[in-house]
Amino acid sequence: MKQFFLRIFTWWNSQTFGTMVYTWRKGRRVGEDEFGNIYYQTADGVRRWVIYKNETDPTTVPASWHGWLHKTVDAIPDESAFQPRSWHRPHRPNGTGSSAAYRPHGSTLTAGQRPRGTGDYEAWKPE
Numbered sequence: 548m549k550q551f552f553l554r555i556f557t558w559w560n561s562q563t564f565g566t567m568v569y570t571w572r573k574g575r576r577v578g579e580d581e582f583g584n585i586y587y588q589t590a591d592g593v594r595r596w597v598i599y600k601n602e603t604d605p606t607t608v609p610a611s612w613h614g615w616l617h618k619t620v621d622a623i624p625d626e627s628a629f630q631p632r633s634w635h636r637p638h639r640p641n642g643t644g645s646s647a648a649y650r651p652h653g654s655t656l657t658a659g660q661r662p663r664g665t666g667d668y669e670a671w672k673p674e
Contacts, residue, residue, distance in 0.1 A: 562598045570598065578625040582607045582640075586615070606641035 562570070574587035574596075583600030584607060595616050597608060608616065611624035642648045650657045 566596075566598070570596075577623055578612075580607075580609055580612050580624075581638075582609075584608060584612070586612060604640060609638040 570587055573589050573594075575590055577586045577588050577595075579585050585598045585600075586595070587598065588595045595618070597612070597616060599607065609624075611620075614620040615622070615624055
């Protein structure tokens with residue numbers, strides 16, 4: 548019962564009830580990426596959309612599927628003969644706001660001690 552109400556009233560948990568009905572009526576499954584996101588399009592190929600595996604997070608869409616979603620590329624990534632180059636890095640979702648966020652050296656959120664200043668900075672003091 549809880550899942551039913553979550554589907555109706557929340558948009559951040561995979562898909563809404565309206566999207567589920569639209570997908571059931573008009574969607575044709577095209578493929579799935581390595582993160583478990585499922586991609587659909589209408590029979591005439593005019594509309595394309597993604598149903599996220601967990602929370603709605605567009606940063607989990609790899610570059611190949613992003614190009615297909617935005618009609619930059621018509622070839623479905625699962626069926627294309629694309630071979631990644633040796634210098635290509637694997638896709639990583641954006642970690643901002645999570646424990647996987649990038650924290651540069653010297654950040655107050657980085658573990659360990661902050662490096663000492665160079666001494667060339669003089670704080671402003673009001674008179």
